[in-house]
Ligand SMILES: [Zn+2]
């Protein structure tokens with residue numbers, strides 16, 4: 001990103017934080033949190049602390065960071081080096097990323113930005129179409145299918161959190177990350193004191209990972225009596241039978257312990273969270289309401305139950321027209337408008353779209 | 367106050383309220399130590415200790431369901447006296463064996479009582495709550511334990527059946543059988559008893575105890591284990607863990623895991639590591655070998671790496687010194703240049 005690009009993006013972000021200061025809720029126990037940020041997508045500044053809401057606002061407007069993060073953990077000394085922070089607790093967080101879902105639509109909305117010549121090629125090309133370089137970065141364009149599939153995982157996660165882990169539905173807060181993923185924040189509760197290893201157990205549970213046939217009524221000894229769960233059984237027991245169907249479940253169980261183990265492994269019923277995010281108890285996590293520097297879109301709450309258009313709701317940067325040069329082989333929809341394809345041409349677009357394309361690396365300010 | 371009675375005190379004589387109970391019954395350590403009428407209590411205390419030194423679990427009329435009031439008091443008092451004798455004697459090897467044997471004994475009562483209980487607010491559930499700060503509730507499907515309490519204990523078990531995904535989970539609780547509930551907590555029972563003994567202060571020698579203590583000193587000499595000599599190049603966390611084991615104290619599972627993964631990282635074999643654990647209060651050769659093998663990545667499983675310093679800090683296993691020189695893994699100790 002050159003100077004003109006950076007000025008355009010930083011200016012837009014500064015205006016966003018001036019106009020939308022109510023979008024970024026102040027974390028509770030703010031003085032116990034570690035903050036961090038990047039400016040212009042540059043290196044991360046960490047171990048920061050803000051005494052109150054005002055101090056946080058001053059930083060947001062004054063620095064206009066491309067990305068701003070806050071720990072889900074509380075520390076006695078949030079600004080100290082990690083090992084001296086004195087960790088107190090951390091609320092649960094989950095990350096569901098469309099990238100990890102292996103969807104067939106991906107290739108159709110991924111583009112390659114060349115590290116050598118900065119030109120843009122479709123993902124199908126496999127390398128830079130202009131200079132043949134292999135040094136390319138994959139960037140993804142908005143995709144409603146990806147968003148819908150991710151939200152399906154969010155719904156699975158929510159069901160497990162409420163039915164199995166006993167959480168109150170109102171304590172679960174879902175956000176669109178502003179780029180490709182969804183973040184789930186859980187209000188403080190009984191899990192906050194758990195360490196990383198304990199959280200890994202929770203993550204495995206949520207992903208339905210590590211299940212053994214014995215626990216689902218299929219003993220190791222051949223010919224031993226089966227005790228398959230019923231469809232109304234709580235937790236994974238019931239969910240497994242409902243997903244397989246009673247008759248196929250019985251058939252799989254009769255095929256023996258080893259076969260049933262395979263059935264468990266391929267059931268695909270777990271919620272596909274990123275376990276590293278959940279088990280990292282020292283993470284700083286993108287703040288709700290903040291701008292995502294990978295896209296210029298905001299991390300916005302996803303209301304439960306209603307229809308949610310991620311790529312409209314998160315488009316909160318100004319829509320004044322600006323001039324850019326853009327190159328993008330695919331059409332995409334942002335803020336309810338269509339953009340592209342562009343073949344390295346000068347054009348004039350809404351500021352939010354300009355910021356989006358500059359952040360993604362396929363446009364430059366003019 | 368907690369609603370425990372003579373029966374609970376007899377079965378779980380290490381409960382907080384026992385000291386008060388003994389006092390309220392009109393007895394004191396001085397009397398047990400001097401009064402010749404009370405020698406039968408002292409003899410019974412000695413029976414308990416002797417059984418433990420032989421690796422046995424002391425059993426009495428109480429196990430067979432006799433709940434006569436004088437018998438119950440005899441059970442309670444004999445435990446209290448045994449602890450005093452052990453404290454005066456001061457031999458870790460004996461205390462360790464005693465704590466282990468007594469925890470096995472209590473475990474039997476816990477399991478038996480839980481199996482009989484029905485309805486919430488049972489006395490056994492109260493005992494568990496007092497000992498482990500775990501909220502156990504009876505439910506028609508089993509014993510309900512909050513998930514966070516369950517994981518705190520189970521996350522360090524290596525058997526896959528203990529994974530949360532392999533348990534009945536509903537509404538924030540894990541449902542366990544009485545047997546499973548006791549197994550979940552048994553590891554801590556030994557710790558609890560050992561800590562209880564540690565906190566008791568040793569009174570001066572008393573006539574009723576003198577002969578017994580002389581005998582115990584003899585036995586302790588035979589039991590005093592020989593140690594594997596370990597070179598000094600280990601980082602302080604590992605040295606500390608080795609010392610804990612040497613003293614015959616309990617090293618938590620996270621500590622054993624750290625020690626084993628560290629030594630595997632240094633190229634030690636299962637056979638070389640296993641003997642280090644033989645003085646642990648709950649040592650069981652088969653279990654130890656099994657656990658070491660599964661950590662080592664034998665049987666085609668994934669090999670576990672030694673946890674990083676950050677992690678060990680959160681587990682209170684780090685005993686950093688200047689020599690650590692800012693390493694991030696214990697395995698880097700002494701290997702870092704400049
Ligand atoms: Zn190129």
Ligand SMILES: [Zn+2]
Nearest residue numbers: 105106143146
């Ligand atoms: Zn897609």
